[in-house]
Amino acid sequence: MSAYVLILDDDADVATAAQLLLRRRYGKVATLCDPAGLPALLAQGVPDVVLLDLNFTPGFIDGAEGLALLDLLRAQPQPPAVIAMTAYADVPLAVEALKRGAGDFITKPWDNARLVAAIDQALARRAALRGPTAAAPDLMGESAAMRELKALIAGVAPTEANVMVLGENGVGKELVARAIHALSRRAAGTLLAVDMGALPESTFESELFGHRKGSFTDAKADRAGRFQAARGGSLFLDEIGNMPLAAQAKLLTALERREVTPIGADKPEAIDVRIISATNLEETRLFDPAVFRPDLLFRLNTIVIRVPPLRERREDIPLLLSHYLTQYALQYERPARNVSPAAMDGLLRYEWPGNVRALRHACERAVILGQGADYALSDFGLPGSGAVDGDDAAPIPARAAAASDMTLDALEREAIASALSQFNGNISHAAKTLGISRAALYRKLGKHGI
Numbered sequence: 243m244s245a246y247v248l249i250l251d252d253d254a255d256v257a258t259a260a261q262l263l264l265r266r267r268y269g270k271v272a273t274l275c276d277p278a279g280l281p282a283l284l285a286q287g288v289p290d291v292v293l294l295d296l297n298f299t300p301g302f303i304d305g306a307e308g309l310a311l312l313d314l315l316r317a318q319p320q321p322p323a324v325i326a327m328t329a330y331a332d333v334p335l336a337v338e339a340l341k342r343g344a345g346d347f348i349t350k351p352w353d354n355a356r357l358v359a360a361i362d363q364a365l366a367r368r369a370a371l372r373g374p375t376a377a378a379p380d381l382m383g384e385s386a387a388m389r390e391l392k393a394l395i396a397g398v399a400p401t402e403a404n405v406m407v408l409g410e411n412g413v414g415k416e417l418v419a420r421a422i423h424a425l426s427r428r429a430a431g432t433l434l435a436v437d438m439g440a441l442p443e444s445t446f447e448s449e450l451f452g453h454r455k456g457s458f459t460d461a462k463a464d465r466a467g468r469f470q471a472a473r474g475g476s477l478f479l480d481e482i483g484n485m486p487l488a489a490q491a492k493l494l495t496a497l498e499r500r501e502v503t504p505i506g507a508d509k510p511e512a513i514d515v516r517i518i519s520a521t522n523l524e525e526t527r528l529f530d531p532a533v534f535r536p537d538l539l540f541r542l543n544t545i546v547i548r549v550p551p552l553r554e555r556r557e558d559i560p561l562l563l564s565h566y567l568t569q570y571a572l573q574y575e576r577p578a579r580n581v582s583p584a585a586m587d588g589l590l591r592y593e594w595p596g597n598v599r600a601l602r603h604a605c606e607r608a609v610i611l612g613q614g615a616d617y618a619l620s621d622f623g624l625p626g627s628g629a630v631d632g633d634d635a636a637p638i639p640a641r642a643a644a645a646s647d648m649t650l651d652a653l654e655r656e657a658i659a660s661a662l663s664q665f666n667g668n669i670s671h672a673a674k675t676l677g678i679s680r681a682a683l684y685r686k687l688g689k690h691g692i
């Protein structure tokens with residue numbers, strides 16, 4: 243990650259040890275042993291995090307000089323997060339540092355994992371302070387649940403922690419993954435998405451780890467795997483719960499060693515990716531060792547983000563409706579219309595088993611097929627949403643009749659939308675019904691921007 247960490251310690255050995263530990267993890271790690279050089283260094287750029295030795299001058303252990311440096315750091319226009327270090331487990335001094343604005347403190351000799359965790363947390367807090375609601379602009383919703391989700395994303399994004407996103411079909415897990423990447427220090431790198439459920443076991447290693455020319459019949463040239471292609475960025479492993487156990491073992495080895503060996507290569511290659519994974523598997527299934535290896539789970543779910551289903555944040559429905567109805571009305575050049583009060587009532591009460599994806603498809607359908615002055619509940623074509631009530635206009639027009647003025651492209655969209663809605667957003671079932679592979683369905687979803 244491209245965070246800038248400064249180690250301010252008069253003991254050059256200590257500073258170097260910390261630098262060696264941290265520079266593999268953070269973009270820039272500088273050391274400074276003479277505090278007189280601090281103003282000049284700050285003039286060149288303020289670090290994100292400073293590890294500040296409080297007992298700075300040898301022989302002086304009251305911490306006065308360290309605290310003065312802390313004040314100087316805190317006085318910067320965009321002050322760094324400061325983690326105070328003390329060799330003496332000097333609690334009063336550490337407390338004084340916390341009072342003066344240090345975010346955390348650790349004692350020397352430090353525990354490596356604790357030090358890294360403290361830096362990650364400091365970075366997360368800084369990001370959260372930048373304002374969680376400004377984060378994740380694509381994720382719409384102002385309900386308490388969505389605000390909490392966005393705050394969590396903003397807090398977690400700048401850390402290097404692997405994140406597992408859980409939630410039902412169509413709740414927005416991929417959007418969450420994209421938001422995490424966009425707000426992370428890897429944002430300048432790529433976010434590469436891999437549908438783990440659609441990856442055939444036979445090509446699993448080649449796809450993920452790459453291969454060398456001639457290593458098998460079809461290996462006509464060297465090929466980088468997804469791990470190499472995402473270097474410096476994030477790898478989004480979608481549908482992780484659908485991975486066969488054998489593939490899980492291979493993925494685990496790569497994550498444990500933090501290196502992959504392309505097929506036919508004699509040397510492993512170090513990996514530099516952050517893993518964001520997602521699944522719609524229920525947690526009871528995910529925690530079943532017969533379904534998912536606990537050791538792999540442990541590697542992937544450092545942070546778990548649960549995306550709540552739409553029925554648990556119904557306040558977001560009007561906003562999402564208005565967004566998608568407007569978007570599709572523009573796209574299909576249809577007039578802007580309101581949702582009738584009765585339709586709104588039905589849409590608010592609907593269970594939305596396919597979540598936001600289903601809502602989006604329902605809006606598209608309503609825009610294409612709706613005939614009344616306002617949108618009626620029946621225009622949204624929700625399975626089991628109940629009868630059309632008094633206020634609402636005509637019954638749902640027959641698809642065949644409406645299809646005559648639709649383009650082939652729009653028909654394809656409509657077929658995909660109704661298959662997804664029929665199976666509550668379940669990609670595997672929808673693909674089966676449409677007679678195409680899951681991978682092909684994903685491509686079509688991308689093509690239609692669904």
Ligand SMILES: Nc1ncnc2c1ncn2[C@@H]1O[C@H](COP(=O)(O)OP(=O)(O)OP(=O)(O)O)[C@@H](O)[C@H]1O
Nearest residue numbers: 380381382411412413414415416417522598599692
């Ligand atoms: N909060 C939201 N705001 C706006 N659009 C959303 C939101 N959540 C989901 N969507 C839209 O719903 C659709 C499904 O979202 P996404 O692909 O992220 O869901 P998912 O949980 O990854 O689905 P699946 O489990 O089926 O892969 C996308 O079109 C996405 O843009």
